[in-house]
Structures are given as C-alpha cells and as structure tokens.
Amino acid sequence: MKPMEELAESLHLNSHLSLQDIPDINLYMDQVIQLFERQFAETKRNDDEKVLTKTMINNYAKGKLFFPIENKKYTKDHLILISMIYQMKGALSISDVKTTLGRLNEKVTDDAAFDLQAFYDCYLQMVENSAEKFKADLNSQSDELIESIQKLDDQDEDYLEQLLLIALFTNMSNYYRRAAEKMVDDISTNQNSF
Known part of the structure; x- marks a missing residue:
C-alpha cells in the first residue's frame, strides 16, 4: 500500500x-476553460476527464449560479465564483x-462595499x-488502521488495509457532505423567511 505521504x-x-x-483582464469562455484546465489538470482522475466545459459554464449561467456576464466576458469575480462552484459540485x-x-451573488452585484476577492482569499487560506x-489525519488514520489489521493475522493484509481506508474515507466524506447539506438547508430556510 502507498504510504500516506505519497497518497497525499x-x-x-x-x-x-x-x-x-x-488575470486582471476579462476573459472569454475559451480562456476561462484553458485557465481551469491548466490550474486543475493534476487533480483529474484520468486524462479524459474535463475540469470545465462550455456546457458546464452555460449550465451554471442558465441556472443562475453566478451573476450575468457582459459582452461574453468573465470578470475576476466570475472566475472566483466558478472556482467555488467547481469545488462545491464535487x-x-x-x-x-x-x-x-x-x-x-447578490452581495457582489448589490453591495459595492463587499470585497469578494478578500472573501475568496480567506476561503483559500x-x-x-x-x-x-x-x-495529518491521513497518517493518524493509517497508523491506527494498520495496527488493527495486523491483529487479524490475514495473508491479504495490504488489500484489507486499502479496503478499510476506502470505507473510512467514504464514510468521513459522507459526514462532511451531510453536514454541508444541513447548512445548505439552513441557508434555504433563512432565505425563505425574509
């Protein structure tokens, strides 16, 4: 099995x-796609996977996930929002x-004092x-798991370690996803109460 540092x-x-x-200049859609492909290329699972496509961007625009563009160009604020969409949609x-x-989106378009770039910088930190x-958690979980697996005294130790780590990681992912969904529900409830 891969050491956890190598996996990370x-x-x-x-x-x-x-x-x-x-860039400080507004970009056309093709330039936006190239920028995202370049920045996130290493995170793709395989070479056939697309980070961002015209269809995705058009669907985000039609779905009003970000405020309307002007003259077919995307501003720095649009790119920040598209980046957040990219991360959240996983x-x-x-x-x-x-x-x-x-x-x-309302704050960006209606509140001149709101600084989306400062907010995004905080997010990136x-x-x-x-x-x-x-x-750190990867290493801790792996050490704990290896100790438990060794007690089983099974010939297929590597596979069992991987299986348990996969099950553990998906379980933790589900915890975080469910927590995020609860918070989305809270946002939705608060929006409906205005």
Whole structure:
C-alpha cells in the first residue's frame, strides 16, 4: 500500500485558483476553460476527464449560479465564483450550490462595499489549513488502521488495509457532505423567511 505521504502528494491538495492566477483582464469562455484546465489538470482522475466545459459554464449561467456576464466576458469575480462552484459540485447538488451562492451573488452585484476577492482569499487560506489537517489525519488514520489489521493475522493484509481506508474515507466524506447539506438547508430556510 502507498504510504500516506505519497497518497497525499498524489492528490495535489494545493491545486486551486489563486487570485494571482486570475488575470486582471476579462476573459472569454475559451480562456476561462484553458485557465481551469491548466490550474486543475493534476487533480483529474484520468486524462479524459474535463475540469470545465462550455456546457458546464452555460449550465451554471442558465441556472443562475453566478451573476450575468457582459459582452461574453468573465470578470475576476466570475472566475472566483466558478472556482467555488467547481469545488462545491464535487459534494453538493447543483441546486445546493445555487442556494449556497445565491446571497453571495447578490452581495457582489448589490453591495459595492463587499470585497469578494478578500472573501475568496480567506476561503483559500482555510483550504490550505484544511489540507494540512487532512494530511495529518491521513497518517493518524493509517497508523491506527494498520495496527488493527495486523491483529487479524490475514495473508491479504495490504488489500484489507486499502479496503478499510476506502470505507473510512467514504464514510468521513459522507459526514462532511451531510453536514454541508444541513447548512445548505439552513441557508434555504433563512432565505425563505425574509
């Protein structure tokens, strides 16, 4: 089995779209797709997987997941929102992503004092902190699991370690997804009470 440090490295946890990666000029759709493909290429499971497509962006726009573009160009704020959509859609439904980002879109378009870039920078800092915690947790879980598996005294130890880690990781992923869904429901309930 791969050592946990090697697994963590292969996940490219630090792959994200930083503010420095986003040009100060507005971009056409093809340029947006190229930027995302370049930034997230290492996170793809295989070469055939697409990070972002025209269809995806058009669906996000039609679904009002981000505020309307002007002159077929995407601003830095659009790219920030698309980046957040990209991250969230791995765990949440598009409907949940829309609910989550709805008020943020309103703040961007209606509140001149709101600084989306500062908010996104805060988000990216939290992402980096979470990646470090995740790496430490990987090692801790693996050590605990190896100790438990060795007690079974089975010839297929490597497979059983992988199976248990996969089951554990999917279980933890479900905990986080369910927690996020509960919070989306809270946002939805609060929006409906206005």
